[in-house]
Amino acid sequence: MNDIIIAVDIMGGDKAPIEIAKGAIAGAKENGVKLLLCGAESEIKNAIEQFDGKNVVADTIFTDVFMTMEDSPMFVMKEKVESSMSKAVTALKNGEAHAVVSPGNTGALFTAASLTVRRIKGIRRAALGAVLPLEKPFLLLDSGANPSALPENLEQFALLGSIYVEKVLGISNPKVGLLNNGTEETKGNELCLATLPLLKELPINFIGNCEGRDLPCGVVDVAVCDGFTGNVTVKLIEGMGVFFKKKLNTMFYASPITKLSGLLVKPELKKLKKSIDHREFGGAPFLGIAKPVIKAHGSSDARSIETCIKQAKLYYQSNVAEIISENQK
């Protein structure tokens, strides 16, 4: 059997390059895949040496051009076509890698994926999926690629999301909900009202409208919405997690007595923090793109990149693109 090769842009994200390379190497070892590392020569060589990566790094692409968070997304196709991100995506297109992981500029990665790898035939818009923790992990899409969307786009997102969750997260017959301002069928803005009948006709387990309050408690496995609503939702969940962790710390560090209390619940506290930690469930898959591209969180550390490598492997093995292509016929 040929190796699965995952291209990693080690120059993106707040903790680039060292944490990214470290996580990629650890993830490759753990999941039996090989890496194509893209980035600065010295950083890559240093990481391979430091983290003992020679057995898992199948190839390297050296470049001194990197996309920054401030770069306009189109730079990746023009001014910075030599960047580590662009190189990683081009390697995917050319079959030199089977999936891409990058913690860099989201808009740029989405642009590169859309214009270089392109969408699955029949898919009009690709969506950014976000896998969120809480009561149980669920996929929210579109979490930000398309601030405006048409009912037909949400219809395709529902199908893409359902297949991804079934194949990659391993949830059989996943429950798909339309994120709305009420559960009744009469509720919704124009987009939701026009989307509901389309979702009812899909070959998925569509459970109807769901509300903001349903998301944390595991009512759906896939929540579908436009990218504006999805972006606000994902960032709010993230912000609530940060808020809550801060409050927990304040509570347990208030006095010697509360510190003792914290010690007594240490394992439970760890579990609780995990349930609100976005890093536990890997990155955001681009759904609708013909080959697997995973956007790791900008604040990813080695642990989150490790998870993304596993996710990229499963995404590749799942044949989501082929299944969707079949569904589009």
Added chain:
Amino acid sequence: MNDIIIAVDIMGGDKAPIEIAKGAIAGAKENGVKLLLCGAESEIKNAIEQFDGKNVVADTIFTDVFMTMEDSPMFVMKEKVESSMSKAVTALKNGEAHAVVSPGNTGALFTAASLTVRRIKGIRRAALGAVLPLEKPFLLLDSGANPSALPENLEQFALLGSIYVEKVLGISNPKVGLLNNGTEETKGNELCLATLPLLKELPINFIGNCEGRDLPCGVVDVAVCDGFTGNVTVKLIEGMGVFFKKKLNTMFYASPITKLSGLLVKPELKKLKKSIDHREFGGAPFLGIAKPVIKAHGSSDARSIETCIKQAKLYYQSNVAEIISENQK
């Protein structure tokens, strides 16, 4: 000085009528206002007796017709014009009361307020405000009245919200943000892109776009959005609060040791739970309606109704409607 009279529909909400009446009487005593209680005769008489309300209940309207949560909003104007909710709002219109508090059917209360009391002159749409706790209380509007909105509507919501927060929550020069999918000025769906320049021209402390992650940490005092986004946001914050509380309970009830830990942080835990409890900050004001109408949460208990009475009093005293009218000239 004449008494401030607050009309309370004691028949709405999950805990009607006894908790509503109890909270109203307690709130009236605490805040030096009088009540006009609307509802079933026996329930009102019983509550006045049980909670020693004779000195604060200025008047009563007895009726055996009540709006239910399932009733179509328009019922309040037609089939159920004799309902306690309709009677309370009519009393406000006629000057028999200075404000209304009801935990009943939101759509119906909004319909009654809009069609009976009417909007402030010049205001094209009224908004449902939600006062949310977290790092520090902030107002989110529209939290659900208008699933679709125009830039001119959001412009008026920003002004209404800024004045309300200054006058009722007592925050001087409140920071107003436009809830968006990014802080950069180029970010947004069509509505946000068209609204941003309008907000910049208003005589308010507009700080630009804000994101979902900014809401829990006190970045803004007023967040402006359409009613669809607002509804998803408010319900998500509520759902996250429920989720956290459940997780905290699970953590502290896991074993005798964790129970002991819970005892050690009891006061801090109470504070933490308070910061995610919607009941602490009263109900949702209808902003843009010519007189104060407060929608108490459907799950309100006596404590939350008590807070709503104080809020209604402040709302009435604030002259928000007059100030807005001035601003519209």
